[in-house]
Every structure is written in C-alpha cells, then in structure tokens.
Amino acid sequence: MRDTKSLVTIADYSKDEILEILESAAGFEANPNRKILQGKVVATLFFEPSTRTRLSFETAVVRLGGSVIGFSDAATSSSSKGESLNDTIRMVSSYADAIVMRHPLEGAARYASEISPIPIINAGDGANQHPSQTLLDLYSIRKTQGGLENLNISLVGDLKYGRTVHSLIIAMSHFKPRFKFIAPDELKMPEEYKDFCRKNDIPFVETAELTDSFNDADILYMTRVQRERFQDLMEYERVKNIYTLHDNMLENTKPNLRILHPLPRVNEINPDVDSNPKAYYFQQAQNGLYIRQAILSKVLGY
C-alpha cells in the first residue's frame, strides 16, 4: 500500500513523472513567485540538521505562498523525549498538508509515508535516498545540455557510498546514457549498480585514472571523497590529491561539458575551476529551489 503522492525514492517516479517535474520546475524558474500554496501548511521535520536542504525547501514553500512549521534539529523536538517516529508523524499530519522530512535512519521516509495520511517528501534518509537532489541533478543536466538523451556522463569520487551517484544512475536509466565510473579501488561502484546497468543495456567503463579520462564527457559529476570511508588513512592521503579537479585538466574537454557537484565540496574541486564557464555547481544548487517548488506542487495536487 504505497501512497503514490509521497516522494520517497526517485524510483517512485516514472519517466513521464520525472519529465513532468522538470517541465514544471522550468515554469517556476521563469516565475518563482506563484501563490498556489496560499493557506497551505508544510511541516519541515529535520531529525538531523541539513541547513542547505531545509532552507531550500522552506524558501520554496514561502515563494509559493504557503507557511512552514517544523524543527531543524531532533534535539529541539519531542523525539528527544523518546517520542516514536510514528507518533510524531501522526501528530504533525493533523496540523500540516505535507511533510518534508530528513532523518538519520535509512527507511524512515518510507515508513513515515505508510503511516501518514498526508504526503511525505523525503529530504534524505541516512545514506539511502535523497530524491529532490536527484531531480535537481536531472534538471541541471537537461538545462545545460538541452536534453537528457544519449549523454556521456562521468561520475567521479566516492562511487561506493555516494547515494547521489546511485540515484542518478537509476534516474538516468530512462534516457540511454553512457557512463564512466572514475574511482579509487576502495570506492568503486558497487556490483549491484553495475548489474543494474547491464540489465538495462547501459554501457559503462571503469577507471581509477582521473586525468584525461573525461575528455568525451558531457557531464562530469564530482563527489566528495570522505576521509572516514578509508580504513587506511595513508591511502586516503594518496587518493584525495589524485581526485582533485584542477582548471588545467579541462583544456581538452568538450565545449558543452558541465561540472556538477552535490555540494558541499571540500578539496575535490580546486577553487581555480570556479571561474571556468564549465563549472556549474553553484547554479545547480540554485536549481534546487525550482525543483522543490515543482515537487511540493505535485505532491499537493497542483
């Protein structure tokens, strides 16, 4: 019994629904202040802090004329007194028209969507899913490339634990992509996702070499290589510098190449890339607002 109005994972949306969201987001980019949620209340329940995502959702609600209730940290909510997620969701759903939820535990959003009478938008459940990030990635790809079909996409960095790259593979599978997975051995793309590509006839190649490996790419999707993922810290020190993108590495790349990154970045993109017109990560973050306006409108039936 799945509430089809909730958005828990990108796999909940068909190709048509994804395209519908992207189309709607383009409308919000052209005209972000549309009071279609006037009189509506959206609860933002952040059981773990995520300032960027929360502000983006809250701005989206306010620009649509709705109001926001909620909390930004579990410490200030009744869950710190031991209230179950079930009780919190039931209580909040009697006040609000939709819930945007971030939770440190995986599966929390799916569970909430099963007990809540109002739509749940997953704003991240542990290392599992973050569908609004995936949709804004798709929006950024489409906007910079003029379409989503037949693109060369290079994914770089932590491909083992990075949930954004896993969701991106699932979402892009509708659009005949060709992938290049660029990662150190310790952080290689898991077999599960390579199998998914094979089953869906999506060509991919793997390499551990960053330099010159993305000259044919349309999209270079960078992720953070996190120190805590390594058992051997000397290995981390070696890898972290190899996987840093510098401006001079972009010389032989295609003119339409755009660099995406879910942010925050640490040292995987050198600041000298920021002024290169191929750098798109800051605009990408801004696109999150339009995507979240589109998601809120969809789940609330507008």
Place this chain on the structure above:
Amino acid sequence: MEKQLKVAALCNGTVIDHLPAEKLFTVVSILNLEQCSNQITIGNNLESKRLGTKGIIKISDRFFAEHEINKIALIAPNAKINIIRNYQVVEKHPLQLPDEVRDIIQCPNPNCITNHQAVATRFHVVDEKNALRLRCHYCEREVAREEVKIK
C-alpha cells in the same frame, strides 16, 4: 528388512521432513509451534542419506496455509512438506519462497529504521535464479539469503 520408524506415524496432519538438523529449532520458532496446542512430534539428529543428520517435525491435525509454510524456504529451501490424511501422504509440497517476507527477518543494516522503531520488517525477494537475494522494503539494502538473520 523393514525400516524402523524412530518417530511415530501420523494419522492426519503435516510432516516437515529433510530439515538440516541445525535449522530445526529455527523452523519450530518461525512456525510459532510453541503456541500450538496440537500434538507435535519433533525428531532431530536422525540419520539421513542426503543430509547426514536431519530433523523432522510432525504436527497432528494441522494444515498450514501456503504463505505460512513457505517461510521455511528462507532457511531450509530443500525441506519437504507432506500432507497426511489417514496415514497416507496425499500431497507433497515443494517449498516456494513468497515474493515478500514479512516480520520474520531482521534487517542486517544497523542504521535501518526497523532496528530502531517498532516497525514490522518487510523484505522483497529479488532474484531466485542464481543466488537468492532479499531487499529491505525500508532501507532498500540487499542481503544474500545466507546473511539473513531470523528474528
């Protein structure tokens, strides 16, 4: 030479045979037989040509729904289910794992919501051809059958 029965014959009921000896008590628990008031005969460490030693469970006057009995397929896929009526085997069931397994398995992901809140676990059976895998309905992690922990 007539084979001597180590476990009494059953008039009517269900026989679960060819259980690996080390899985017997898990099966007892999965089927919730502790709560069952029918006559139950349990034999374990019996000689078996195929398994070396095996376990067997005979339950009088009890016939399981398919979804109940199929749970056994998770831990003892080669067990045999025989339905007995009037001392005769009238039906033999090969075990078949259902598409979804509810509230039997514990999710091995310590960060899964089901290990922190009172949520009944749900697992989807994903691939039965080569190696059976189960995907948690909540945290979406996949586990191999061998890694499964029964609650």
